[in-house]
Amino acid sequence: MKISKIEERWKVLTENVQIGILIVDKDGLVIFANNKAKELFDIKNNKNNNKKLIELIPDYEIDDLYKKTLQNKSYNKTNLNFWGKEKKYLEVEAFYLSGNQEVLLIINDYTPLYRLEENFKEFLGNASHELRTPLTSIQILIDLFSERKITLDEIYNEFFPYLRKEVERMSKLVSNLLNLSRLEAGVIDLQLKEVNLTEIIMEIVDRLTPHISKKNLEINLKIPEKVIVSADPQHVDTIIFNIVENAVKYTPPSGSIEIGINEDSDNVVLWVKDTGIGIPEKDLNRIFDRFYRVNKSRTNEDGFSTGLGLSIVKKLIERHGWSITVESKVNKGTKFEIIIPKRKEGVKDG
Template identity: 40%
Template sequence: DEIGELGKAFNLMTTKLYQVEERRKKFVSNVSHELRTPMTSMKIVSDTLLSSPSWDESIYREFMQDINTEIDRLNKIIDSLLYLVRVEKDELELDLSMTYVNYLLEWVIKTLSPIANNKNIQLSLNAANKIQIQLDQEKIQQCLLNIIGNAVKYTPENGRVVVDLEENRDFIIIHVRDNGIGIPEKDLPFIFDRFYRVDEARARKTGGTGLGLAISQQIIQLHQGSISVSSQLGEGTHVAITLPKK
């Protein structure tokens, strides 16, 4: 009956509001944690330096480098947060221009090759056809560096990362496949959440802000595109980025 349907609608609305509030609380908690961590590190290092006026210069330089690293990390987190806020407030405008996607991918592969080579990872690109579409080159470049960079980061030594560029009548599709450690199925629905980490210990070891995937998704959506992820734990991950041609 009508009252029953109204009750169901009210319960659904209440549930959604509760979920939004829980996500907000979790986000605030995560932001506080992420900002506090580098500040705590800097505090410990500075206290250590102040505890003795006669540190050897080499040790002093090492401690100062640690502080500098944490400051850089803090700046990256703040910059990423401000970027996301601008996106959500519709303050971020796209600087669209006709761009060859294959050349853009070649640049990203070249940029990440030293990191891949250091781990003896085979990083390859299959993009035989020249494909030109309108996009914001700088923002898509940032997105691709995040996605392909993650594939390299979480693929063990002697692994492989393969990037394929395809097209159909209406869209281009960029596939990023790796044979890395993979993502547990239970974590897949949350990997685009801000600060979400599949493995906190691994995240601390590899670095990063925990905002790269959230930013990448926002960039793709600004272009009226989509991004999807499938993965098998211990076998690898496949990321598909779809962008409209028009």
């Protein structure tokens, strides 16, 4: 009676903790698995599943750890990669429980930490690669000039515009990187105000007019005179500018762009729809990733691409508690939709 009370208490205590807990008896049968262990190893909730450890968790490293601990009546620990639906980084500790000759397995899931580290390494690699390219061009120019292989005149007439572009490219990259890292560090405050979306859209279209005219693009505005939302005006400008700029950039000459707003009792929905080159389906869920570009070229006739625009947009949208969707067909066009819930408490702090 007493023991079952303790068992009950143990179950309540361990059921929902964020470390995986398994108890395996001396015959290799799993006699207890808490929720986290079930989640980690995708163990189905089946009451009479007194199954063998190796059947429930098909991993020989974990099985060996169990056997070793049982045999040596000892404590052992290992770090391993577990391949379930996705790769997991686990630390498994095994304790010998002498009372019933059982082994207690404690599993710590370090996957989120490793992911963070992998993302960081990838980010550093990408950032330095992107910066090195313009720097190399500038370096070559300086070398040519210092070896007197080109004259000041040539520099001024031929290389100056090129040099300016490279510097502009670097400035854009560095300022995008800075914004992104601030957003990720959570040090950008939202200055919430009543913002008229219509006014912001008109101003952005104005700013992009030189590019729009150059490509002979048609702009259709389907927006009411005034649409007020609670938002940070500067961030809203960044969000809409990036999306409209993309529409302009990725729509071939003589195409059209529609910017519209729909409002119902729950949401304000802002969309930007173009008749551009479109995004292949396989790339659609990657375009919000840092540095991701469908076409890997960093330059096109409309300027240069850092591949950071949409990742900044996504972060800002999340900060406001809004959401963004995209649908697209290659060679037909793309539509981005921003959904702004009509509630002030949607804004996250931090």
